[in-house]
Amino acid sequence: MDRDSVIFCIGSLAVSLVVAMVAFPFAAMDAExxxxxxxxxxxxxxxxxxxxxxxxxxxxxxxxxYYIENPPAAKTSDAGAAPEIRFGGC
Known part of the structure; x- marks a missing residue:
């Protein structure tokens, strides 16, 4: 790689890190x-x-x-193979 590419990669990583450090306090939840x-x-x-x-x-x-009285049905392995879905087209 040439020198300009290395400088660009290092610079973009540094800028991204600075933006993340500045923006994190605004995005983080408070301690309470x-x-x-x-x-x-x-x-x-x-x-x-x-x-x-x-x-x-x-x-x-x-x-x-309602969830306690009517729990979700357990999946059964003997339900058979899933139907083959084909694209209908025109």
Whole structure:
């Protein structure tokens, strides 16, 4: 490699490092948020979540109770091979 290419590579790495060092404090979470995220929150304190598609706001407590009463079905290995999907075209 010629000298100009090496200078460009080293310079671009240095500029990228400086930009990352300057921007990191703006992107990082504060210590209080990190500490609050480390301990679990009771489900009744979480409020409601917008699940969209016409369902609107649903309390997290209702979502958890529904999940506990109706767990997802386990995948069965005897379901057979997946159907072959072909491109239909025109």
């Amino acid at each position: 948020t990190v500490a609050a995220a480390e301990k679990p929150k009771p489900v009744y304190e979480m409020g409601s979540v917008d699940v969209g598609k016409g369902f609107g706001e649903v309390p997290v407590e209702d979502l958890m109770s």
